Amino acid sequence: xxxxxxxxxxxxxxxxxxxxxxxxxxxxxxxxxxxxxxxxxxxxxxxxxxxxxxxxxxxxxxxxxxxxxxxxxxxxxxxxxxxxxxxxxxxxxxxxxxxxxxxxxxxxxxxxxxxxxxxxxxxxxxxxxxxxxxxxxxxxxxxxxxxxxxxxxxxxxxxxxxxxxxxxxxxxxxxxxxxxxxxxxxxxxxxxxxxxxxxxxxxxxxxxxxxxxxxxxxxxxxxxxxxxxxxxxxxxxxxxxxxxxxxxxx
Amino acid sequence: xxxxxxxxxxxxxxxxxxxxxxxxxxxxxxxxxxxxxxxxxxxxxxxxxxxxxxxxxxxxxxxxxxxxxxxxxxxxxxxxxxxxxxxxxxxxxxxxxxxxxxxxxxxxxxxxxxxxxxxxxxxxxxxxxxxxxxxxxxxxxxxxxxxxxxxxxxxxxxxxxxxxxxxxxxxxxxxxxxxxxxxxxxxxxxxxxxxxxxxxxx
Numbered sequence: 001x002x003x004x005x006x007x008x009x010x011x012x013x014x015x016x017x018x019x020x021x022x023x024x025x026x027x028x029x030x031x032x033x034x035x036x037x038x039x040x041x042x043x044x045x046x047x048x049x050x051x052x053x054x055x056x057x058x059x060x061x062x063x064x065x066x067x068x069x070x071x072x073x074x075x076x077x078x079x080x081x082x083x084x085x086x087x088x089x090x091x092x093x094x095x096x097x098x099x100x101x102x103x104x105x106x107x108x109x110x111x112x113x114x115x116x117x118x119x120x121x122x123x124x125x126x127x128x129x130x131x132x133x134x135x136x137x138x139x140x141x142x143x144x145x146x147x148x149x150x151x152x153x154x155x156x157x158x159x160x161x162x163x164x165x166x167x168x169x170x171x172x173x174x175x176x177x178x179x180x181x182x183x184x185x186x187x188x189x190x191x192x193x194x195x196x197x198x199x200x201x202x203x204x205x206x207x208x209x210x211x212x213x214x215x216x217x218x219x220x221x222x223x224x225x226x227x228x229x230x231x232x233x234x235x236x237x238x239x240x241x242x243x244x245x246x247x248x249x250x
Numbered sequence: 251x252x253x254x255x256x257x258x259x260x261x262x263x264x265x266x267x268x269x270x271x272x273x274x275x276x277x278x279x280x281x282x283x284x285x286x287x288x289x290x291x292x293x294x295x296x297x298x299x300x301x302x303x304x305x306x307x308x309x310x311x312x313x314x315x316x317x318x319x320x321x322x323x324x325x326x327x328x329x330x331x332x333x334x335x336x337x338x339x340x341x342x343x344x345x346x347x348x349x350x351x352x353x354x355x356x357x358x359x360x361x362x363x364x365x366x367x368x369x370x371x372x373x374x375x376x377x378x379x380x381x382x383x384x385x386x387x388x389x390x391x392x393x394x395x396x397x398x399x400x401x402x403x404x405x406x407x408x409x410x411x412x413x414x415x416x417x418x419x420x421x422x423x424x425x426x427x428x429x430x431x432x433x434x435x436x437x438x439x440x441x442x443x444x445x446x447x448x449x450x451x452x
Contacts, residue, residue, distance in 0.1 A: 043323075043375070043394065043406070044372040044373075044375050045370065045372070045375065045377040045392075045394050047408055047411065047413045047416065048413070048416060052416070052420075054420065089385055089386065090385075092386075093385065093386045096386070217386045217387075219358060219384070220358070224351075224354055224355065227354065227445070227448075228347070228350060228351040228354060228441075228445070229441075230347075230425070230437045230438055230440075230441045231421055231424075231425060231437075234420075234421040234424055234425075235417060235421055238412075238416070238417045238420050238421055239412045239417055242411060242412045242413065242416060242417065243410055243411050243412050245411075246411030246412075247411070
């Protein structure tokens with residue numbers, strides 16, 4: 001109960017934040033680019049109606065954390081994930097499905113908060129189908145039958161109601177985020193049934209296992225970025241904000 | 251022309267229309283499918299030496315993109331300010347970097363399926379939505395193409411809602427702002443040297 005009160009007071013404070021933070025700084029360079037496009041005629045399939053504004057006031061700090069995360073990735077998390085690969089891939093996919101099925105309430109509540117009735121119904125159906133036919137969520141027969149997972153979280157819910165992303169943040173270990181999504185992540189913990197069933201240590205353990213498992217299924221995305229991009233920090237920052245903006249607008 | 255003649259003329263015109271369309275240049279979706287098939291074909295030819303494979307893949311990829319259109323979009327305002335020499339240098343470097351990037355992805359290909367979901371065409375531009383189906387997930391990839399004298403060429407790739415061109419426009423824009431156009435070119439050259447060294451080391 002105390003936790004919930006804390007959460008709501010944080011949310012309340014947060015909601016008082018002025019939304020149009022971005023326009024402040026670092027955004028000036030991109031504003032000019034959308035207006036004059038006679039050279040390359042407007043893109044009818046443009047993914048951004050308005051140029052995305054990225055606000056990174058604590059860039060030096062973020063870059064520092066990015067550097068530490070990079071080392072942690074290559075010297076700790078990735079080797080562990082590689083070790084996990086001795087477990088056959090189907091088993092790891094099943095582990096992911098299982099945990100994802102248990103965290104249905106996070107997605108469901110966020111669908112409801114955004115008044116997306118159809119998506120909420122999809123999440124409920126998925127849970128019923130995958131918990132039964134999918135043997136306690138180990139398999140995902142719902143997806144193969146046109147019921148794809150609705151990835152919704154509190155960060156997207158805030159965005160849905162017009163809250164801007166705020167300053168970009170690189171979180172220790174967790175990686176790219178922003179103020180809105182970071183607070184959302186904390187809030188989502190309260191919507192996660194595992195938080196209530198397990199002890200804090202067990203929840204943390206499960207999150208670590210889930211993340212390492214995810215990394216073991218990933219095809220070296222981060223390695224590819226570091227190898228090929230001339231500015232990995234900038235590339236990831238932009239990719240994160242583009243991806244989140246698209247999810248909010250969905 | 252009397253009425254009967256006109257009628258026959260119309261009938262012939264309409265029966266021949268589909269035939270004419272069949273012989274017309276391939277549409278954007280067909281072009282994209284053809285490219286994917288060619289790439290997979292090269293990958294699945296075991297007899298080819300790795301260098302030959304790389305060479306052929308590189309040519310195929312090179313022919314599928316409109317690097318000049320991409321460069322214009324990426325550089326935006328900076329394109330206008332650049333000299334023609336700088337522009338050409340940028341196009342060359344971008345083309346090479348992109349090919350390296352794509353080769354990296356292609357070479358880690360392990361029988362994923364590519365599903366062509368839909369094609370949207372607006373005049374001389376098109377968007378081809380695809381899904382890459384891996385064992386553990388589906389990755390939406392969209393190719394934005396434009397029609398130039400040589401056919402349909404890709405000018406932007408959107409992976410999981412992240413537009414490559416938008417990303418580079420802002421990312422490269424920041425670098426130009428801090429280090430100038432020559433600073434950007436130097437960074438690109440440095441990256442390419444590094445990639446070539448790594449490839450030779452393998």
